[in-house]
Amino acid sequence: MAKTLFDKVWERHIVVPETDDHPATFFIDLHLIHEVTSPQAFTELANRGLKVRRPDLTLATIDHSTPTLINEDGTRPYVTAQAETQVNTLLENTKKHGIETHGWESDNRGIVHVMGPEIGATQPGMTIVCGDSHTATHGAFGSIAFGIGTTQVGHVLANQCLLMRKPKTMAINVNGQLQAGVTPKDVILAIIAKIGVGGGTGYALEFRGNVFEEMSMAGRMTVCNMAIEAGSRIGMVAPDQTTFDYMQGRRKAPRAAGGEFARACEEWASLASDEGAAFDKEVHLDAAKITPMVTYGTHPGMGISITDIIPAAADKAEQAALDYMQLESGAKIAGQRVDKVFIGSCTNSRLEDLRAAAKILEGRKVQVTTIIVPGSGVTKAAAEKEGLDKVFESAGAQWRDAGCSMCLGMNGDIGAPGDLVVSTSNRNFMGRQGPGVRTVLASPETAAASAVNGTITDPRSMGVAA
């Protein structure tokens, strides 16, 4: 029988099959951990006298609560003592259990979903979990990757397995030619605007069609990252030559010597959904109709083309969102005044994103506070090697150290109440970037263009083409 990518990876990881009475016991190949969602899990392990079953399949970093600026004396200004304790608790726990950890001294340290792929830990066909809802990012490699809660972090630490029911599958087909200046971020915002924030609930998504086939790995990661914003825990793209090229030579990838890498590629290539494989649901979008997108409300499904006017509220909740955003239906979204710009997060903080922002900022000046935060130490160094830091600094933007930063503001990088922040992150929930902060989600290009004008700006007006 023809099988989907999801089915193939799923079947390979079944330890005990599911029945009506109990879920499947499902093996996890890679467990990523960070400071926020792990402490209670380690405590639980200690309470039960258990050890970490597979420290070799566990990988840790610190990203959420970490400051992105260093004090002049070299110390780190944690937002609270509690944040520092949280980071130190992670470092102590991983040391005690022998888990590879990318702490302050590691160049690889960064947002967990940037770091995993960058060091080659994320590989096609794997099962990957993390106590973090944007874990679907790793599905860009054709792995089943999803976010779990701390209780499950404990399960994986103790047993390297989870109890799972098989989800349904949904194919999201985007075919046709994208217009110049339309980015992967715009594609995923358009998908979410179409299917809604609950549209993917209960499904594993597979992104299919020439648009994804032609997309870089960074772009695929941007798309899969936001599967959760459509209600789905899992988003996948079939591994292909683009994937293999990305994997080659990464520290944890199979070695070229002895044909190991070639054999792995062959196996990875076999994971793609078979011709005629049936999905439980299919959605189609015409690539040619997608334009640069921005959100105007308080969930990622409230997205429109940057050329559109703000639509009328469909219900009370949408009206409340408009009121919070201080936006009026009927007004143009382009041209709205901006207070801050944030370029970063696991959605858009990779080298390609930074290059895209730099292309717009080159030779221009920002009119509003603009914070640019690379996804990892390695990304930061690579950007600096290309001189992107100089471009940002001469444009008047701030260039910071890697971390989640203003994506959720846990480290204290937040806006002031009432600020309108154009942000390349993934969530525009009320108060996420600080109490009363109004978030507009957009691509790095749109964010950079908006920084230059101080208003929400279509990046195509600044002469960029994808």
Place this chain on the structure above:
Amino acid sequence: MSFEPLKTVTSKTIVLSAANIDTDQIMPAKFLSMTTKAGLGEHVFANLRYDAEGNLTDHELNSEAGKACKILIGGHNFGCGSSREHAPWGLTDYGFRVVISSEIADIFRGNSLKNGLLPIIIDKKAHEWLLDNPGADVTVDLESCQVRLPGNGGTYDFNVDAFSRYCLMEGVDEMGYLNKQDSAIAAYEAKIAS
């Protein structure tokens, strides 16, 4: 992470009718740096319950009657957003055992079931009734998988998978269950290593 067995709950309800109440509203990000679970009930829906100066508001979640409620009625698509388990921890620490909505987000639902909080996705009509009748005396019967509304509100079935139901009714958790599968896991590990 063990919890009290849950068989039948009868309680007045608290209604938060807005759609898309996300986990950030249930438990704002600033409380995620806590390294323990106890006491999170004080912070649940903090933005509704405390004003800018940190003083208690007159929201019903702060009232004695509110604190006695075990059943929370949420608007459509309750619990969307980040996977933070601090949301169900906060809700159970507050005293809730059941959350009812017409749609409940996946991860939140899974997290709830693992922490002794029963998420019920209910028929739209019953949901509307519940939204319109805050403080109603509602009975949730996990044995028969039914929600009974008072007066002529009616009785509605709900679904919960057999395994979660077993765990909730027995008060056992998944880690203990997984620990017992050690030999199957070891056999799988041996197979993939070869």
